Amino acid sequence: xxxxxxxxxxxxxxxxxxxxxxxxxxxxxxxxxxxxxxxxxxxxxxxxxxxxxxxxxx
Amino acid sequence: xxxxxxxxxxxxxxxxxxxxxxxxxxxxxxxxxxxxxxxxxxxxxxxxxxxxxxxxxxxxxxxxxxxxxxxxxxxxxxxxxxxxxxxxxxxxxxxxxxxxxxxxxxxxxxxxxxxxxxxxxxxxxxxxxxxxxxxxxxxxxxxxxxxxxxxxxxxxxxxxxxxxxxxxxxxxxxxxxxxxxxxxxxxxxxxxxxxxxxxxxxxxxxxxxxxxxxxxxxxxxxxxxxxxxxxxxxxxxxxxxxxxxxxxxxxxxxxxxxxxxxxxxxxxxxxxxxxxxxxxxxxxxxxxxxxxxxxxxxxxxxxxxxxxxxxxxxxxxxxxxxxxxxxxxxxxxxxxxxxxxxxxxxxxxxxxxxxxxxxxxxxxxxxxxxxxxxxxxxxxxxxxxxxxxxxxxxxxxxxxxxxxxxxxxxxxxxxxxxxxxxxxxxxxxxxxxxxxxxxxxxxxxxxxxxxxxxxxxxxxxx
Numbered sequence: 001x002x003x004x005x006x007x008x009x010x011x012x013x014x015x016x017x018x019x020x021x022x023x024x025x026x027x028x029x030x031x032x033x034x035x036x037x038x039x040x041x042x043x044x045x046x047x048x049x050x051x052x053x054x055x056x057x058x
Numbered sequence: 059x060x061x062x063x064x065x066x067x068x069x070x071x072x073x074x075x076x077x078x079x080x081x082x083x084x085x086x087x088x089x090x091x092x093x094x095x096x097x098x099x100x101x102x103x104x105x106x107x108x109x110x111x112x113x114x115x116x117x118x119x120x121x122x123x124x125x126x127x128x129x130x131x132x133x134x135x136x137x138x139x140x141x142x143x144x145x146x147x148x149x150x151x152x153x154x155x156x157x158x159x160x161x162x163x164x165x166x167x168x169x170x171x172x173x174x175x176x177x178x179x180x181x182x183x184x185x186x187x188x189x190x191x192x193x194x195x196x197x198x199x200x201x202x203x204x205x206x207x208x209x210x211x212x213x214x215x216x217x218x219x220x221x222x223x224x225x226x227x228x229x230x231x232x233x234x235x236x237x238x239x240x241x242x243x244x245x246x247x248x249x250x251x252x253x254x255x256x257x258x259x260x261x262x263x264x265x266x267x268x269x270x271x272x273x274x275x276x277x278x279x280x281x282x283x284x285x286x287x288x289x290x291x292x293x294x295x296x297x298x299x300x301x302x303x304x305x306x307x308x309x310x311x312x313x314x315x316x317x318x319x320x321x322x323x324x325x326x327x328x329x330x331x332x333x334x335x336x337x338x339x340x341x342x343x344x345x346x347x348x349x350x351x352x353x354x355x356x357x358x359x360x361x362x363x364x365x366x367x368x369x370x371x372x373x374x375x376x377x378x379x380x381x382x383x384x385x386x387x388x389x390x391x392x393x394x395x396x397x398x399x400x401x402x403x404x405x406x407x408x409x410x411x412x413x414x415x416x417x418x419x420x421x422x423x424x425x426x427x428x429x430x431x432x433x434x435x436x437x438x439x440x441x442x443x444x445x446x447x448x449x450x451x452x453x454x455x456x457x458x459x460x461x462x463x464x465x466x467x468x469x470x471x472x473x474x475x476x477x478x479x480x481x482x483x484x485x486x487x488x489x490x491x492x493x494x495x496x497x498x499x500x501x502x503x504x505x506x507x508x509x510x511x512x513x514x515x516x517x518x519x520x
Contacts, residue, residue, distance in 0.1 A: 002399075004397045007397050008396075008397055011396070013393070013396055013397075014381070015393050017508065019389075019390060019393065020393075021323065022390065023390055023393050023397065025392050026390075026394060027394055027397060027398075030360060030364065033073055033342075033356065033357070033360035034360045034364055034406065035401070037360065037361065037409045038356055038402070038405035038406070038409055039166075041405060041408050041409065041412075043091070045408045045411060045412060046411065046505075047404050047405075047406045047407030047408045047410070047411065048262065048408075048410045048411045048414070049407070050269075
């Protein structure tokens, strides 16, 4: 699990400590959902760079 | 009177553009103290434009389908010489020197722009409780939110101060206010309507679309604004339209999927009953309504949130040093985006491709999906938590969880009202494959013709 408070401090972001508690908690929940989805991606799977129709993509 | 009825009356010279604009201004002046739906009114310019429209009509040269029709714009569409705030302090004094593509096209079709509409700050939220320009209020109950972020658009159309309005939808921001305000709104396919000149929130999730009181009014607006624009590098080259459904259009034989997972899992029972009644109506009208299992929407929503957080914080970057310029909720979201890793954003875009390919398979079995647009009716202004199915939820996450995934997938989705419960409208959404706007609008119009209509909102009758 990412330590988002440590990330904020390391990047020197001016986020007040009280706000950081709430933000970190929200991001931890999101990371718990997203982590498993991104855990095992095939090397050849490329990112979306702009959705277009199948015909336009070909 | 609907937009199409007004257009017809104008062409028959039963009413003038000046009369329509004057009536619109009078209604705005009368109702704005209760709604706060506008940030900037352009009354004088609108009247001058209406006089010009009448001269053009008299000379037999109407510009297009929206000739002389009062329309308003969410205040993130750039307007030459008229300030464009995005509902923020950051852009409080920003006066663009060019028009957004959508504005150019609306004016080319003859629309009379009445002004710029209030919205959730930076389009980054769903309440439209704007800390800088005041909260927008829902015309059905002014103690309630109109939804957002296109809240002013929803409120103005429902209160009938304008015939139609432009909105934008990054995570439901057209469909949520359409649902809460009892009007129609379409989020077109990504690439169908130009984003050029619309202040961005999230480059790959932002969609521009019209909101109006009926499906056909919405269709005629979409017809005016859709099409390729080389200035938007994600704009599709596919021909656009026609979108206006024929009189007597039918959904006989249309295969409509009703999701058996996720969309109905945790919603207000009143919303469920209204949407299920609409599905039954579709069946009676001859559609083949069948249950369908949809991919993991929670997973798509998670990916969509990561993309949104990262893209929004990237575009807002230069402004974030001045924290005092932002409301607390928006600032918290920008801060979240600044803490994500670049690898999370890239991997989210990779998962997004896979999710899109998986979801595309649905269109081999059904023509469109019918689902609730929001799990509840409009929340009270200031309400931050709601109870649904014994679970306490954040209002923003609850209101977006049925709509957000469709932005990530890029599909078109049409929100239409399907009932009134407890004095508040309920909305459903029809979701289709990419570039199937015409099919959705035909299905929506057939449902409207078949009786899926709600009464005017009480404030509109005053």
